[in-house]
Amino acid sequence: MESKSKNIVIAHRGASGYLPEHTLASKAMAYAVGPDFLEQDLVLSKDNVPVVIHDIHLETVTNVAERFPDRQREDGRFYVIDFAFAELKQLQVTERFNSKTGEQVYKDRFPKGKSTFQLHSLQEEIEMIQGLNKSTGNDIGIYPEIKEPGFHHKEGKDISKIVLEVLSAYGYINKSDNCVLQCFDAKELKRIRKELNSALFLVQLTESNGAGSELKNYAEYADGVGPWYKQITPEYVRNAHDLGLKVHAFTFRADDLGEFESFDTLLDYGFNTMNFDGIFTDFPDKAIQFLEK
Numbered sequence: 001m002e003s004k005s006k007n008i009v010i011a012h013r014g015a016s017g018y019l020p021e022h023t024l025a026s027k028a029m030a031y032a033v034g035p036d037f038l039e040q041d042l043v044l045s046k047d048n049v050p051v052v053i054h055d056i057h058l059e060t061v062t063n064v065a066e067r068f069p070d071r072q073r074e075d076g077r078f079y080v081i082d083f084a085f086a087e088l089k090q091l092q093v094t095e096r097f098n099s100k101t102g103e104q105v106y107k108d109r110f111p112k113g114k115s116t117f118q119l120h121s122l123q124e125e126i127e128m129i130q131g132l133n134k135s136t137g138n139d140i141g142i143y144p145e146i147k148e149p150g151f152h153h154k155e156g157k158d159i160s161k162i163v164l165e166v167l168s169a170y171g172y173i174n175k176s177d178n179c180v181l182q183c184f185d186a187k188e189l190k191r192i193r194k195e196l197n198s199a200l201f202l203v204q205l206t207e208s209n210g211a212g213s214e215l216k217n218y219a220e221y222a223d224g225v226g227p228w229y230k231q232i233t234p235e236y237v238r239n240a241h242d243l244g245l246k247v248h249a250f251t252f253r254a255d256d257l258g259e260f261e262s263f264d265t266l267l268d269y270g271f272n273t274m275n276f277d278g279i280f281t282d283f284p285d286k287a288i289q290f291l292e293k
């Protein structure tokens with residue numbers, strides 16, 4: 001990670017613009033277009049397996065409501081943490097949809113309910129990426145995110161400790177090991193550095209829109225900051241850089257352009273106007289093509 005100082009492309013939930021997010025198929029496609037990192041969002045199963053999934057709930061990307069109809073909590077939601085990994089493996093994963101209306105969120109993406117996809121563990125995904133690194137001779141990194149550590153603690157689980165053990169077992173220990181660990185929870189990320197003594201490259205995700213008064217605090221334990229590109233200013237990026245923090249902004253989507261007229265215009269804004277060091281994107285192929293121009 002340290003050697004890559006500019007224009008990092010992170011495949012956000014894989015090539016999620018083309019295949020259901022966080023499936024191994026989506027990761028394989030993303031790998032093939034050659035980003036710097038593939039992203040893994042992580043939630044623990046009942047039996048403490050780190051599962052690659054964006055939400056602590058299952059009902060917006062799987063058929064859990066049909067497969068296990070009596071396993072919802074009082075709030076009507078199905079929690080990853082209530083299922084053993086072997087049960088999670090029985091679910092079909094699909095393109096993200098609204099669980100109330102059944103409508104898929106991004107209409108022009110992979111059709112909901114088609115083909116067959118499964119959930120998988122962090123270990124399974126690392127083995128695929130490391131296997132591809134061996135068979136292709138490339139060296140693509142991983143970019144895991146600890147999801148909702150406060151929820152996990154309440155459920156009696158130390159997700160950070162478990163994830164760090166898996167990462168260490170696969171050789172991700174230091175900043176040179178091509179792994180970036182990210183989290184929105186500042187208290188937890190600080191704990192990962194100071195109490196769990198991780199030497200990994202750490203990125204503090206944030207929804208802050210300030211000029212960056214919190215950046216000084218982040219710089220005490222993190223190596224980078226991950227803001228929402230719509231919420232911050234070039235000044236924020238300069239302040240982060242002055243503190244030695246890399247800036248990896250989320251999320252660049254070719255089918256969610258906002259006021260930008262094309263994806264290239266949006267990418268130009270991110271890399272050239274804002275001077276981000278890296279971006280999370282659902283369309284890693286398009287970001288790489290833009291950077292090659």
Ligand code: CA
Nearest residue numbers: 039040041145
């Ligand atoms: Ca994420």
